Amino acid sequence: MRIIIVMACAIGLAACASHPKQDHLPAAKMNIKLGYAYLARGQVERAELKFNTALNLAPNNALVLKGMGDYYLQTDRFWLAKGFLARAYQLVPSNPEYKNNYAVALCRSGEAQKAVSLFKQLSRNPQYPGRSHAWENALLCEKR
Numbered sequence: 833m834r835i836i837i838v839m840a841c842a843i844g845l846a847a848c849a850s851h852p853k854q855d856h857l858p859a860a861k862m863n864i865k866l867g868y869a870y871l872a873r874g875q876v877e878r879a880e881l882k883f884n885t886a887l888n889l890a891p892n893n894a895l896v897l898k899g900m901g902d903y904y905l906q907t908d909r910f911w912l913a914k915g916f917l918a919r920a921y922q923l924v925p926s927n928p929e930y931k932n933n934y935a936v937a938l939c940r941s942g943e944a945q946k947a948v949s950l951f952k953q954l955s956r957n958p959q960y961p962g963r964s965h966a967w968e969n970a971l972l973c974e975k976r
Contacts, residue, residue, distance in 0.1 A: 856889035856890055857889075857890050857893060859886075859889050860885075860886040860887075860889035860890035860893060860895075860896050861886070861895065861896075863882045863883070863885045863886035863889065864882070864883065864886045864895060864896060864899040866882040867879045867880075867882035867883040867886065867899055867903060868899070868902075870882060871902075871903060871906055876907060879903060880903065880907075883899050883900050883903045884900075886899060886900075887900055892923075894919075894920045894923040894924045894927070894930065895920075897916045897917070897919045897920035897923070898916070898917060898920040898929075898930055898933060900916040901913045901914075901915075901916035901917035901920060901933060901934075901937060902917075902933060904916065904937075905917075905933065905936060905937060905940070910937055910940040910941040911941050913937040913940075913941075914934070914937040914938060914941050914943075917930070917933050917934040917936075917937045918934055918937075920933075920934070921933075921934040928954055928957055928959065928960040928962070931950055931953070931954055932950075932951075932954055932960075932962065932965075932966060932969070934950065935947045935950035935951050935954070935966075935969065935973075936969065938950070939951075939969070939972075939973035939976065942976075944973050944974060944976055947969075947970075947973045948970045948973050948974055951966045951967070951969045951970035951973060952966075952967075952970050954966035955967040955970065
């Protein structure tokens with residue numbers, strides 16, 4: 833009897849492993865929204881919890897990575913922000929907002945030359961509504 837139960841458990845585990853993971857992206861997105869809301873209210877600890885929860889749910893999602901990067905930018909941990917924002921930008925290089933935030937992290941972490949190059953690219957992008965801000969960011973970053 834004991835052998836049968838063990839075999840049944842082993843078969844059950846194998847069946848679970850063969851099915852794709854449940855999609856956690858909606859929950860991750862909700863946690864990102866909550867993280868930004870807490871951050872806007874100055875509730876940094878709660879924001880960090882929500883951003884980390886989102887990261888645990890969807891660790892390779894560009895929106896989640898950007899959220900973590902934005903959190904670290906807001907809390908002046910630029911070296912951490914740079915890593916998350918670089919990954920988000922690599923996943924979606926066509927997104928100008930991701931490029932901008934990555935450039936901000938580069939500038940604030942002392943990599944002005946790379947940052948200025950990205951800001952200048954953004955300032956020439958007619959699809960990017962923040963072109964004038966990108967140019968201003970490039971000038972400010974050069975002065976650092």
